Amino acid sequence: MYSKYLQSRHDLCLELVARLNKIYPYAAILGKHVSGSTIRVSSTITSVSDTMEKQCGFVAKIYNGRTYSEYSFSDISEKTIDKLEKEIIKKTALDDELLNNHVDVKVMKDEPLKEDFYRPVEGKIFSKEEIIARLREILARTHSYSEKIAFCMSIFTHYETSALFVSKNRDLTQNYTWMNVILVPFAREGGNMKSSRCVGAYNSYEESFRYVEEHLEETAQTAIDLLSSTLIKPGVYDIITDPTITGLIAHEAFGHGVEMDMFVKNRAKSMHYLNKEVASPLVEMHDGASAVLSAASYFFDDDGVLAHDTLIIKEGILQTGISDEVSALQLGTEPTGNGRRESYKRKAYTRMTNTFFSKGNDKLEDMIKSIKHGYMLFETDNGMEDPKNWNIQCVCAYGKEIKNGKFTGKIVAPVVMSGYVPDLLKSISMVSDEFEVIGSGHCGKGYKEWVCVSDGGPHLKARCKLS
């Protein structure tokens, strides 16, 4: 349900925008209220807290005719609106030295739109009691799977986002939900301890739990199998990715490089490759809050721009990037609904949403059969972008060895994929007909500004350096 609090402040925000519009050519206010809970049940501790994404507050954005300024604040009321107006004017004021040394940026288009958007939870809403009982059941089943499971965590996290965006011509509200169930079993043999992970991420309590419950034994067995894992012999191998690793490649290898605030700063190599070949002709890549239903699906972004589905790569050719509104104004392009903030306390940047490769026509079994010696890589650990120089580092939790088209039973962990992005993307030779987007990720810009994202796609066959 849309936040009663934001609803109660809606008219005050309109009033403040009207006052600021008397002074500035453009003014807008974004209000954000994210609530929800995180429930953790482990072998030793149970805890309940507010969701990590929790926030409630506002940010005012103004254009002084030369640059954009912002002021973040926690509350607005009839008593404080006068003081707040003065505070915004005072705290965002720039002296001549700063004001005369600015980028060339125009005023926001501010096209008229008034709309309320709503995406409720699908199916039954579970009570905290039901959630804890189900998490405990998952935990008990995981422990009973094997004595080697020494420790286990099951986590439920749910967040409900309400946002309002008001400017002179725009008056938007939205409300949507998302949730994750996560299982992390740790297997132990003496001093050797290994973990695995399973995530159910849907806009449904039942589906999120069911996914983990259906994959529980497989997840526990993976942790046990990892006890006998070794480090890989470093080298260049044929690989097959699972959808999480496919998503990691889409996100880290290429997605960050097409964030167009990087174009503005001359930080993205991809800006020189528009309409050029960057990947195998089998590759199609999308990003967009409306591209699929997942963790980063919203109706409008933090600039008040409606959600898009952006086709980034088509048949291996780079089509376009994604952008927030201020970057688009500097580049003379259209914003793509990718202006996102970590919270109302932080600046909006161009950020990915749901990023994925499209599915192809190959069967996974044929892909495995085609490998003479290589690895199938599983489960994203982390990755790091390098948009200017297109180096790639993707860390996979583990890999399974394939020889002469069959799994040998040997597991290596962890596995670091590295190399040059176009080499990796051009090496893609098979794309499976299966497709999955995993909606449980968090992404930073550089080393900060964390937002919820999803990524995924089909299985890919490629070739790259593993260590």
Next chain:
Amino acid sequence: MKKLLRVLNKSKGVSAYKINVKETESCELFYVGKKLETNRASNVIDYEVTIYVDKDEQRGNASFTYYPYMDEKEIKEKIADAIFSAGFTLNKFYELPSPTEVEIKEPETNLNKKSFNKLIKAVEKAVFKADKYHDGYLSATEIFLYKIKSRIVNSKGVDISYLTYQGNIETIPSWRRKGEEVEVYNMSKFSSFDPKEIAKEIKEVLLLAKDRSRAKKLNVKRLPENVKIIIQDEEVEQVFRDFAMDLNYSLIYQKMNLKNVGDNLQGEDVSGDKLNLKAVPNYPNAMNSCPVDDDGVVLKEVELVKDGVALNTFGPYRFGYYLGVEKPTGNLPVMVVKEGKKTLEEMERTPYIRCIRFSGMQLDHHSGFIGGEVRLGIYFDGKKTYPVTGFSIAGHFDKIKGKIVYSQETATRPGYHGPKYLELPDMAIV
């Protein structure tokens, strides 16, 4: 806050409570090249309330966010929901910390001597003073100044407030060479402003970008035998944090630690420098310094490791209580490690690769994997040095932790003071 306390103190079913308040003022500038794109300011406040419910010698807890807009009815609803939740989270009983006599001093910083609007211009000047190269420049810069007032209140009488000041500068130094451009990433964090230090650091990172522009792909097949790996700064801190992990109450209580007090954390055969490690509340210009932790525990220095042998444990009050520790240390924010005897110059007399920028070094505590892709390194083949790129390193931490050599040079980071460089043996280079 008064309203919240009044309702909390009247609430039946609340056995204890804790409130953490963080009030943040910020001043921020965002540049594209040397031109201002956006300026920001903020004045925000966050309240985190934890309530505790005791039942059958057990204690449950649940936390919620309080917003100043809430009226008494809304606060009561939040508390009732938290009591309900806490009833499902009954864990082993633990006390909250009691008040301790402590004098909280004003932080030693110059960030409180001028208004942020004036100060941020001085920071901006120091940053761009170093941006003076024909082929090198800062493609993007973000400057943040924060004043943070933290307060911890609990139902046992703890009520402590303290101020911290922080500065962050994110820069992207770039360098043009033969029609191509490269960049490196840099984040400076400080609790006191020294324009000369900032200008020096920016100059250094611009020259790193120059090195990266000249860097050639490392030919790993032509490396001399026994070429050593040297890591620095952030990755050095990561290594020492991994050593300390097994001594944290939380890991010990959950039986996830691999070593115990009395064990030699470096293994039996130590040929490298011996580890001496302390956890401390504050260290000059270590930005994470603070006098108390989030539970209200007044922090004091603890010697954790002496000559490689684990002496003490540390960590959150609750897990310390569970383990029967008489005076749990609380979460100490800064680690101090004793430096080694060898200088960088001595380390670099024989063939080496010094890894200057990783994509992100991985160090997995349980698998022992250490390694990652190196974006910029300096390679010395015994005769000449070259900037190199396009390679990865990999090793097994358990097998090398007794052989690591610590530098005499030290570095201070937000949560660390100690050796600036480490010499890692037996690493695969691919």
